[in-house]
Amino acid sequence: xxxxxxxxxxxxxxxxxxxxxxxxxxxxxxxxxxxxxxxxxxxxxxxxxxxxxxxxxxxxxxxxxxxxxxxxxxxxxxxxxxxxxxxxxxxxxxxxxxxxxxxxxxxxxxxxxxxxxxxxxxxxxxxxxxxxxxxxxxxxxxxxxxxxxxxxxxxxxxxxxxxxxxxxxxxxxxxxxxxxxxxxxxxxxxxxxxxxxxxxxxxxxxxxxxxxxxxxxxxxxxxxxxxxxxxxxxxxxxxxxxxxxxxxxxxxxxxxxxxxxxxxxxxxxxxxxxxxxxxxxxxxxxxxxxxxxxxxxxxxxxxxxxxxxxxxxxxxxxxxxxxxxxxxxxxxxxxxxxxxxxxxxxxxxxxxxxxxxxxxxxxxxxxxxxxxxxxxxxxxxxxxxxxxxxxxxxxxxxxxxxxxxxxxxxxxxxxxxxxxxxxxxxxxxxxxxxxxxxxxxxxxxxxxxxxxxxxxxxxxxxxxxxxxxxxxxxxxxxxxxxxxxxxxxxxxxxxxxxxxxxxxxxxxxxxxxxxxxxxxxxxxxxxxxxxxxxxxxxxxxxx
Numbered sequence: 140x141x142x143x144x145x146x147x148x149x150x151x152x153x154x155x156x157x158x159x160x161x162x163x164x165x166x167x168x169x170x171x172x173x174x175x176x177x178x179x180x181x182x183x184x185x186x187x188x189x190x191x192x193x194x195x196x197x198x199x200x201x202x203x204x205x206x207x208x209x210x211x212x213x214x215x216x217x218x219x220x221x222x223x224x225x226x227x228x229x230x231x232x233x234x235x236x237x238x239x240x241x242x243x244x245x246x247x248x249x250x251x252x253x254x255x256x257x258x259x260x261x262x263x264x265x266x267x268x269x270x271x272x273x274x275x276x277x278x279x280x281x282x283x284x285x286x287x288x289x290x291x292x293x294x295x296x297x298x299x300x301x302x303x304x305x306x307x308x309x310x311x312x313x314x315x316x317x318x319x320x321x322x323x324x325x326x327x328x329x330x331x332x333x334x335x336x337x338x339x340x341x342x343x344x345x346x347x348x349x350x351x352x353x354x355x356x357x358x359x360x361x362x363x364x365x366x367x368x369x370x371x372x373x374x375x376x377x378x379x380x381x382x383x384x385x386x387x388x389x390x391x392x393x394x395x396x397x398x399x400x401x402x403x404x405x406x407x408x409x410x411x412x413x414x415x416x417x418x419x420x421x422x423x424x425x426x427x428x429x430x431x432x433x434x435x436x437x438x439x440x441x442x443x444x445x446x447x448x449x450x451x452x453x454x455x456x457x458x459x460x461x462x463x464x465x466x467x468x469x470x471x472x473x474x475x476x477x478x479x480x481x482x483x484x485x486x487x488x489x490x491x492x493x494x495x496x497x498x499x500x501x502x503x504x505x506x507x508x509x510x511x512x513x514x515x516x517x518x519x520x521x522x523x524x525x526x527x528x529x530x531x532x533x534x535x536x537x538x539x540x541x542x543x544x545x546x547x548x549x550x551x552x553x554x555x556x557x558x559x560x561x562x563x564x565x566x567x568x569x570x571x572x573x574x575x576x577x578x579x580x581x582x583x584x585x586x587x588x589x590x591x592x593x594x595x596x597x598x599x600x601x602x603x604x605x606x607x608x609x610x611x612x613x614x615x616x617x618x619x620x621x622x623x624x625x626x627x628x629x630x631x632x633x634x635x636x637x638x639x640x641x642x643x644x645x646x647x648x649x650x651x652x653x654x655x656x657x658x659x660x661x662x663x664x665x666x667x668x669x670x671x672x673x674x675x676x677x678x679x680x681x682x
Contacts, residue, residue: 140219140266142331144348144537146548159506159533160352162328165240165393172197172396184230184401185413193230208238208321210313214297216268218243221334223262224271225249225281227403228379231301233389235271240326247334248380251276259288261336265346266294274302328352331537335382337479346540347479357482357534358391360504364486365450369396372417376402376410377424382479383452387423407431411440420445425453425664429464429472436467448489450475453665455570455588457595458497465493476500476570478556480536485568499567506533511562516555525571528560529553578607580615585647593641594619599627602658604666605649608675618675619649622657651678
């Protein structure tokens with residue numbers, strides 16, 4: 140693969156001079172662990188149906204990574220080749236990522252939910268040489284799907300099946316003792332180390348390219364802000380094929396020389412047992428994970444006094460969830476905002492979490508700048524005024540694979556995130572919706588996030604999303620999609636009476652209420668509002 144990381148050139152000299160780009164790959168940090176704490180646990184992997192987790196020290200993980208890297212090299216994988224793996228949160232995921240770095244290859248994790256349609260495009264577009272899958276996961280036969288795809292993909296030389304028992308099994312192909320030692324250079328700090336597809340909610344997904352310098356500059360700043368250290372034990376429950384899981388739950392613990400504890404299928408009650416048994420201190424995921432943990436504690440699951448910090452990203456966190464986690468678990472929930480193209484951009488530090496997490500998405504991490512502008516992107520808006528959120532800095536991606544025309548970065552280095560936000564006097568930002576999510580009714584902008592936060596406080600409601608639906612006269616009207624707590628009911632009149640008590644401007648009231656069992660989410664728990672907007676299109680009254 141001939142990568143073209145076009146967005147690096149202008150940043151290289153200033154970022155390296157400032158020490159923000161440290162010119163370190165993951166190998167540097169891993170070697171440090173082998174020198175200083177080789178027998179410390181690196182990965183603890185819990186799998187459903189297995190009575191005991193897999194426990195790998197840094198020394199043992201290094202042995203397995205070496206075998207995998209040699210096995211990949213024997214398949215012809217080398218510098219700048221792409222290795223795609225569709226794995227849940229297992230030790231093999233972490234080991235494959237490390238093995239790619241040793242070869243100079245690009246790791247391309249993809250979500251287990253993808254099927255032939257998405258994977259056929261992604262594997263072909265990336266010219267992937269090797270595709271690693273589980274045999275069966277969540278009752279789906281990934282091995283058969285991968286074997287079916289291979290003849291249609293000219294670049295794909297090998298399918299590898301974790302837990303397989305044939306010629307293409309992980310153990311047979313990648314864990315052989317008879318492969319020759321590695322030779323040649325591994326990954327360089329400005330090589331593309333990670334290829335990760337965006338969700339592709341509109342059109343074909345885009346392949347986001349990151350280097351060690353772009354990604355790790357963010358992780359170092361994040362570790363300092365979240366006050367993480369080698370003594371932390373980190374729960375990896377959010378899917379690692381998203382940047383949250385890959386960066387902050389797989390790579391970050393290795394950089395710290397700490398321990399990551401993997402849970403392959405999310406179950407809040409089981410997670411709390413793992414947290415207690417392993418001494419977990421920190422995790423990162425969407426707000427839905429925190430809501431699930433709170434519900435599990437209320438149902439009798441154990442509380443661990445060591446599990447004191449949780450970072451939430453993906454959507455604004457309702458203030459009630461922040462307070463609930465503190466009251467039930469003594470946990471500081473820190474808000475964050477970011478995207479695949481940049482990693483975490485803003486984070487609320489733990490000391491301010493109870494005060495700020497429910498009303499903001501944090502302040503920019505060191506090395507990152509933000510601007511909030513008018514629709515043209517030229518005029519910066521004052522404090523408190525909502526506009527387009529632009530970012531630039533050390534962790535901005537290296538470009539979209541084979542699509543530099545879509546990079547969307549100005550000559551000054553600013554990237555338009557597509558999000559709407561405002562900033563307070565202390566520099567904390569609040570995401571106020573996507574530019575495409577904004578609801579304008581009769582010329583009036585509806586404060587979507589504000590209405591959602593108010594409805595979250597209703598005692599019958601567990602989750603809520605507010606979207607627009609078409610109306611000929613007003614342009615748009617407002618619908619609230621709501622899921623309820625067990626045994627609770629809510630009528631449209633109940634909702635409006637509640638909003639009356641909150642003294643909300645009547646122009647902001649939803650004109651329709653839809654009760655649903657659950658709101659559509661990605662596997663990482665991020666709300667998929669685009670699906671709700673599609674549903675709401677049918678509500679248009681044509682008046």
